[in-house]
Amino acid sequence: MGVVERSLNVSGQATVSDGGKWGTRVGAPLEEVRSRLLAIAARLEPQLDEHAQPLVAESRRVLQEQTCRIAVIGQIKAGKSSFVNAFTHRPELLPTDINPWTSVVTILHFRNDRPPPEHAAVFQLFSRDEWQRLAEGGGRLRELTERLVPGFEPELLRAQLEVMRQRAERRLGPQLHELLGQTHRYKKITPELLDDYVSAGTYLESGPAPARRQYSDITRTAELYFSGGPFAYPVTVIDTPGTNDPFLVRDEITRRSLEKSDIYVFVISALQPLAASDVSLLRILNGLHKDRIVVFVNRVDQLPNPLAEAKAVRANVKSRLEREFPALDIPVVLGSAWWGNLSLVSENRDVARVLPASSVAYLREYGLPASIEVGPSHSLSVEQRSRLAAALYASSGIPAVAASITELLSGGTSAVLLRQLTACFLELARSTEAAAKMELQSLMGLRESRRVELGALGERLRQERQSLANIDEPIRKIQHSFALIERQLAEIVRNDTERLKSDLINAVEGFAEAECQAMLGSIRNRDHDGQWRCDLTPLREGLELHYVDSFRHTEAQIIEIERVLYPQLRTIIEAILPGYDVEVTDDYATHPNPYPSVTPLTDTVVLDLDVPWWKLWFAARPDPRQRAADLKRLIRSDFLPVVDEMVREAQAQFAARITRMLQQAHAVSTGMLSTFQRRKAQLLAEHEAYSKLDHSQDLERFEKEQQEKADRCAARQAAAAALADELGKLLNFCQSALSLEGRNA
16 A cells, blocks of 8 residues: 655645635634634723723733643554644644654644744653653553553563663763753744654664664653644644554553643554443543544554445444443544645646555545446546545545544534633623613713802702712612632632531542451452452542532532622622613623542552552561551551642632632622712812812813713713624624534533
8 A cells, every 4th residue: 555755845735725625623613702702802801990901911911821631542553643633733733654754742833823933843851750750660650551551561561661771872872861851943844853852763773873863652642733624723743653562662641641641532443442441541531531532543544345345344343332431422534644635746646546446445435436346457637646545535434534523523522611701791881881871871861960150050960969978878779799608608618618528538438448357358368369458449439429419409509609799799789870771791600610620540650569569568568567557657648748739639620610619700790880980079079179169161171071081981881882782792703603502521
């Protein structure tokens, strides 16, 4: 089977357009909302009171930094890098040779809303401490390799790590330790650059040092920056090392990259669909509560008869996923990254010659006309190449993966955030419109009073000042109510997290005591076979269950208080403008809530070490009481810090939610109150000015000043009304285009 050769210009675009027949760009509905919100925020901010401007400024920063992180995962040789090349419309970017090349996490940033950064490639090398931990093994590496690699032997891992260390020294010489911790930046991406920092080559490589220095053994991350591409919404694509790799370090590096991604594209081979190691990695994702997954069945082109066999492969994969993960709805897409890459270069290259007959029948199902003959002896016209390119791209599965990702994005945390910001901006615009209307009505009343005797004007000023003064007390009570709510929220979080910490500590202590008693009983009954190994699964499951239940209980109390808070905003507006119908959205508390982070529970601890370690530990403590005391100490020292970290995580999540909720409430209410206070100050100044008027000379100037103020208020009211109308329509668009009733974020 032919292979498209690599190009030196890997930082350039694909040879085809990113739109048109190649499909809608990924995340287009979200990007429409994000870009419109950014434009609206820039127009809204100047209309707001100074109390609300920081909230809008921070919201603009959040919008500008939004990105969707897509991790591409799977076994080695499943075609992950080929998929990344086709998915990003850069068919010759990442090397795809037969050796497992991706020994580091390669991160590709795509943003169309700003110029690319000065440096196109940034490589972060391991620090001395990180390198030492990696070279010594253990920890998460040991946990993952024991879980994923059948028959794992620690001696094999240590041997491979020693080979890795020797290779790094041979490649880099005495400067190895000076390089650790460095960051290398380049303005242009080339194949040679990627080979130097990312391509691992053969892990048992021997022989003389290469002519050019290679840093892949000590490179922690490779970040590449692009503009353009098939992405509407800002996207970061993460190409991970493969699992089920004979070089076990790559398993660990893959495991490290899983936690912080939003969506996962799981690439498997149609020749070996959903092997045991694939299911193991999916179980890890499920354990981390990562359910936004697309399975891409690659290498359909390599099936003996793709047209006859592909659907059966997909049905088998789908059935297996439903059995293993009945609570998840995981899209399964058939395709070929090779076809996808051919499609992106086929208009300028005659790729028809490398397509086998078995592929052609499949392509016919995706729009390749029967009149176009494909094979080694056929040369195609420009128009025929274009038709072949479209069929190759459609059959590759890349459009279906892109559509699945767009759907997941439209029902995820990004969609929830955009919906919240739209609603928040709408309330700010409405309250600004109401405040401007109040001020304008006051000014217009004073203008009318100029037509009556000056005494009537003075009386009007006095009456309006008195009217505003009369609502000082209810406003003060409302502000006091807000302060009470804030204190109540802080007290709930403090009390609940203290109780949570106490309960989690008791769970650790209870488990430690029970485990010690079980070990002592085993020793008394002589059924321990000279060893003991602590099974931590029940402890981890118990801690997680109690943590999540407690988190949801506290969250429910916060939501109940939020539902009281927003009616208070209606009270404020009604107090200032009786009868003025201003809606205040109170559905902030109804959006899907993320699963509480349980990351600390996934960390490997001393007690997770392998069987030989436990044998040594058991043999070194012949006294049963010493064994029990030491085991209890190990459990406590391992898991009490985990408890502390879980409690800190809960406190941070609650604090972030409360802060944002109060910011939104204060931005609306304080803006109204600020307008009220400003108007009081204006009236006082106008009353004083009135008392000093030279009736024959200053009245005209006074009226002119009032007219200028009225014009400014009218302009502010009109701008706020227009923004409110636009935001209302955008909110309706969010509700229809972004699926907020789908899976919880």
